[in-house]
Amino acid sequence: MASTLDRYCGSTFWNSSLLETETPDLTVCFEQTVLVWAPLSLLWLLAAPIQLANLWGVPSVTRPVQPRRFSFLYIAKQVTLVLLFVAAVAALGITLSEDFGPMCDPKPCDVSAPMLYVNPCLYMLTWLLLLVLGEVARRRGGGGGGGGGLLFLFWLLLVLCGALPLQTLVRQLLAGVAGGGERHWVFFVSFGLQVHALVLSAFADSASEPEETKPCQFKPNPTARASFLNLITFTWFDKMVYRGYRRPLEMSDLCELDSEDEAGRVIGQLGRSWRREERRGAAAAGVTAAVGVTAAAATTTDLTGKSTEFLVMEPFSEPDVGYGSRGGGDDDAAAAGGGAGGKPSLFRAMLRTYRRPLIESAIFKLIYDLLVFVNPQILKAMISFTDDPRVYEWKGYVYAVVLLLTALLQSVLQQQYFLRCFLIGMRVRSATIGLVYQKSDGSGAHSACR
Structure with missing residues (x-):
């Protein structure tokens, strides 16, 4: 397994001696494989399927919703993803230029490790997936932080995993042993955009209102506009607590129930x-359930006192809620x-x-x-x-x-x-x-x- 990853990266995958120092570090291969695949696996295997399943269940016949408008937050998130996609394309272009373009010096030169081709492609597919998820969420009228919690965890894990290659690269630059300036600049720009996307993911767009809302004397439910961080820390309830501290609460201070x-x-x-x-x-029990009529046995007694059994058909219908x-x-x-x-x-x-x-x-x-x-x-x-x-x-x-x-x-x-x-x-x-x-x-x- 280690030899396969060594060939994939073009360098050593693991070196435990790097941790037995005052300034520990990880190998470049470990940073470009495990620390890249971990957040992407969270997105592709867990966050994206759950997000799509939640969004696909938002509209219904009884509660139709309208697509959200193009808010500033939505535009900022989509523009950030487009810039990340451009950065991934630039990283792939740099690798192609190093192998087959004018940057290849001397010619012919060795082909770069497969890692330098696969990682940019994975990132491009990931940014395209997030662009699609954002547009689907807007069109399906989804909002709030409940469905986007895993996406926030993805961005958080991505930034935390990217911080380790960042410190490695900074130390190499300070020591004067780092090469490939163009690739490093692309990494710095990508990491900055990822941090920006993490900050944006901490906020949530409000879900679109149903086309026909029922009259309600209460205020809108704050959880519909709360982000993931607001939901897990219950800060969406802070206004109610502060209002109750200042004065006794009234019926007009209450909010409507969540639709669930x-x-x-x-x-x-x-x-x-x-x-x-x-x-x-x-x-x-071997009984045939049918909607229509049910049969019941009954008896009648004539003037002579003789009993006769006969069959009575009684109407039957299933109620709205069983x-x-x-x-x-x-x-x-x-x-x-x-x-x-x-x-x-x-x-x-x-x-x-x-x-x-x-x-x-x-x-x-x-x-x-x-x-x-x-x-x-x-x-x-x-x-x-x-x-x-x-x-x-x-x-x-x-x-x-x-x-x-x-x-x-x-x-x-x-x-x-x-x-x-x-x-x-x-x-x-x-x-x-x-x-x-x-x-x-x-x-x-x-x-x-x-």
């Missing part, structure tokens, strides 16, 4: 899952208790409806619990560092930074875990109340949502 938390939406989601459970239970059978309490208890014997299960319907936030909260909790075991190991390494005077000083700074970042990450993960748990509880409670009201009242979904 509205009664009509949560009741409809759980209702569809419950109807699916009813159909599954009917199929498991709820349990109007039978006795045994069916309701079986539905809530797990669906034994082919009965529909309310618990399974809830799992199907809220599986995504449940999985997200489980992942946050798992990572948080794993980080709990990391802190003692870091503290152990710091104690060993203080006891051994032969250990290089830079390792102590690394331990301190890692300990700080671990504590910050634990705090963020725990907050997001509890937030999702509270949201799931609120949605389950609202949906259950709506379905129970609909079942007892016999009204449609619109009345239950009111």
